[in-house]
Amino acid sequence: MKALVIGGSLGGLFAANLLLDQGWEVDVYERVGDDLAARGAGIGTHTELLDVLARLGIRMDERLGVVIPDRICVDRTGRELYRCHWAHTMSAWANVYRPLKDRFPVARYHFGKSVTGLVQDRNRVTAFFDDGASAEGDLLIGADGLRSIVRAQLIPDVQPQYAGYVAWRSIVEESLLPAASREWLGEGYWFVLPKGEMFLSYQVPAKDLGRIGRDWNYVWYRPVTETQLADFCTDSRGKCHGTGIAPPLIRPDVTAYIKREARELLPPHLARLIDVSQPFFQSIFDIESPRLTVGRVALLGDAAFVARPHVGMGVTKGALDALCLSRSIQQSKTLDAALARYDRLRSEFGRRCVARARRLGSYIEARSRPDKGWTPEQLDQRPERVLHEVALALADIPELQIEV
Numbered sequence: 001m002k003a004l005v006i007g008g009s010l011g012g013l014f015a016a017n018l019l020l021d022q023g024w025e026v027d028v029y030e031r032v033g034d035d036l037a038a039r040g041a042g043i044g045t046h047t048e049l050l051d052v053l054a055r056l057g058i059r060m061d062e063r064l065g066v067v068i069p070d071r072i073c074v075d076r077t078g079r080e081l082y083r084c085h086w087a088h089t090m091s092a093w094a095n096v097y098r099p100l101k102d103r104f105p106v107a108r109y110h111f112g113k114s115v116t117g118l119v120q121d122r123n124r125v126t127a128f129f130d131d132g133a134s135a136e137g138d139l140l141i142g143a144d145g146l147r148s149i150v151r152a153q154l155i156p157d158v159q160p161q162y163a164g165y166v167a168w169r170s171i172v173e174e175s176l177l178p179a180a181s182r183e184w185l186g187e188g189y190w191f192v193l194p195k196g197e198m199f200l201s202y203q204v205p206a207k208d209l210g211r212i213g214r215d216w217n218y219v220w221y222r223p224v225t226e227t228q229l230a231d232f233c234t235d236s237r238g239k240c241h242g243t244g245i246a247p248p249l250i251r252p253d254v255t256a257y258i259k260r261e262a263r264e265l266l267p268p269h270l271a272r273l274i275d276v277s278q279p280f281f282q283s284i285f286d287i288e289s290p291r292l293t294v295g296r297v298a299l300l301g302d303a304a305f306v307a308r309p310h311v312g313m314g315v316t317k318g319a320l321d322a323l324c325l326s327r328s329i330q331q332s333k334t335l336d337a338a339l340a341r342y343d344r345l346r347s348e349f350g351r352r353c354v355a356r357a358r359r360l361g362s363y364i365e366a367r368s369r370p371d372k373g374w375t376p377e378q379l380d381q382r383p384e385r386v387l388h389e390v391a392l393a394l395a396d397i398p399e400l401q402i403e404v
């Protein structure tokens, strides 16, 4: 059996490696022309993610993950407001991508191949690429992310819904920080909760695995109206790039603004992270697909569902989607039956995950959309609630206990 995987990021690589181990012939087609390792920032991990990696023979050791003992919420002066013990393994996107990519046959990973369309009949599916080439297989996996072309072809009505806020983020090499900041930051998982906002920061292993040391990852969720977003996404030449802009094109005055805001709203040692870095932002979206399979095509990862990052589950969800697909294929008598099982289980998980993430981010959304009629529960941003609910272990979320 032959699978075509569209998108060579984490979701695609999980699926490709798992199917390869089951004896499938697998080709991965990635739009970007070179190695993706340079992109991505920090990620939270879950035991279930580590289990899928272990299944592929990849161990999340000290090099790939950092265990963070405590979550601490501070006010803008740095005074501690709330603390809870919470051993959580943080990693970096590249640290999961690299071993997955290295494990997959080089000749079967095709860089610079952008899918533009597909056709299928009862048993076969053909993908077409922008260079005029095509490829045929028994199964096509659309792992092409938030703006999936595969999804757009199959279910054109599904569009990403802007959540009303963005995440400013970056990774800072620890050695760039003064000794006083390094000492103050220690090993904490820091939270600051200005009204209607959420800032968090934690250590991740050095992005460059050859370098000994750690980096600091930060994410700052801030309400941004549609009009402000259009301004943030406009480059120095006056061109608006829609709802997202490549980091190098962010205007210097926008970067200067966020650094000023950081000095105003965050404690000095956390504001310094933003000051010494090149912050970039990502708009936050929700995506819910009504179904994950159409004929011989399956959607997976962010192409299928995007939950706001507060559940810290994007990579884990992609890994579990891939595991469920490969398991369904293993357990079912026919590929049609396998795809039906996959659709049923992962649609349910995706819907619940999106709903939970929406609830965790509702107090931030409410600030840019105050007239939507929010309940007190949706506006609750008490530290004891936020610190306990953000990126909770999957095993501790009853509504997400769905078989894979």
Ligand SMILES: Cc1cc2nc3c(=O)[nH]c(=O)nc-3n(C[C@H](O)[C@H](O)[C@H](O)COP(=O)(O)OP(=O)(O)OC[C@H]3O[C@@H](n4cnc5c(N)ncnc54)[C@H](O)[C@@H]3O)c2cc1C
Residues within 6 Å of the ligand: 006, 007, 008, 009, 010, 011, 012, 029, 030, 031, 032, 036, 042, 043, 044, 045, 113, 114, 115, 116, 143, 144, 145, 146, 147, 148, 149, 167, 169, 219, 282, 300, 301, 302, 303, 309, 312, 313, 314, 315, 316, 317, 318
């Ligand atoms: C602020 C923020 C914080 C986050 N924090 C976390 C976290 O703590 N933990 C966590 O688990 N997740 C986190 N995530 C989410 C996580 O990064 C993604 O959910 C996860 O990587 C899903 O991967 P994917 O492979 O499905 O999609 P993507 O990583 O988006 O990959 C899609 C791939 O498809 C390729 N592609 C697109 N179009 C085409 C085409 N036409 N032809 C061929 N290839 C194509 C793209 O180039 C890309 O490589 C966060 C996200 C954000 C925005």
